Amino acid sequence: MAFGDNTPPSQSHTISLEVELSHPPEKVWRALTQPELLKQWLLPVCDLQLDPGATFKFQAPPQPGWDGTVDCELLEIQESRKMTFTWVVGDMETVVTFTLSPTDSGTRLQLVHSGFKPEQKKNFAGARYGWNLMGGRLVELLTQIS
Numbered sequence: 001m002a003f004g005d006n007t008p009p010s011q012s013h014t015i016s017l018e019v020e021l022s023h024p025p026e027k028v029w030r031a032l033t034q035p036e037l038l039k040q041w042l043l044p045v046c047d048l049q050l051d052p053g054a055t056f057k058f059q060a061p062p063q064p065g066w067d068g069t070v071d072c073e074l075l076e077i078q079e080s081r082k083m084t085f086t087w088v089v090g091d092m093e094t095v096v097t098f099t100l101s102p103t104d105s106g107t108r109l110q111l112v113h114s115g116f117k118p119e120q121k122k123n124f125a126g127a128r129y130g131w132n133l134m135g136g137r138l139v140e141l142l143t144q145i146s
Helices: 025-033 035-041 118-144
Strands: 014-021 055-059 069-078 082-089 092-103 106-114
Touching (some): 025 035, 035 118, 092 118
Antiparallel strands (some): 014 106, 055 069, 092 106
């Protein structure tokens, strides 16, 4: 199972990825919301509270041109169904939405990362690459947890 990239090649403002998982929505939700699991596939998270308006951070090792911090604010949450939060790196603010839909065999997970501006094509390309990479880690992690 790998994420399918549904991003139209002609645009660079919204990344859209989707995967069919053989795991129930509750299990996928845990991987999206529990700090110890997020650390294994995405990034270490600090101060995550699942309340609209709550702020939290993802903290990666610093790299040239980036201190490794992603500032976030939880915009919407529907347990085991949907989570939307801001994704702020420096002065670039975008929005990430995970949507979980139950299927006969498990869960359809959709990731949409939107709000990239025309001058942020390099950021868009980097985020697209990163989400595909981390999405693969998520799929692998789900096979390892109960």
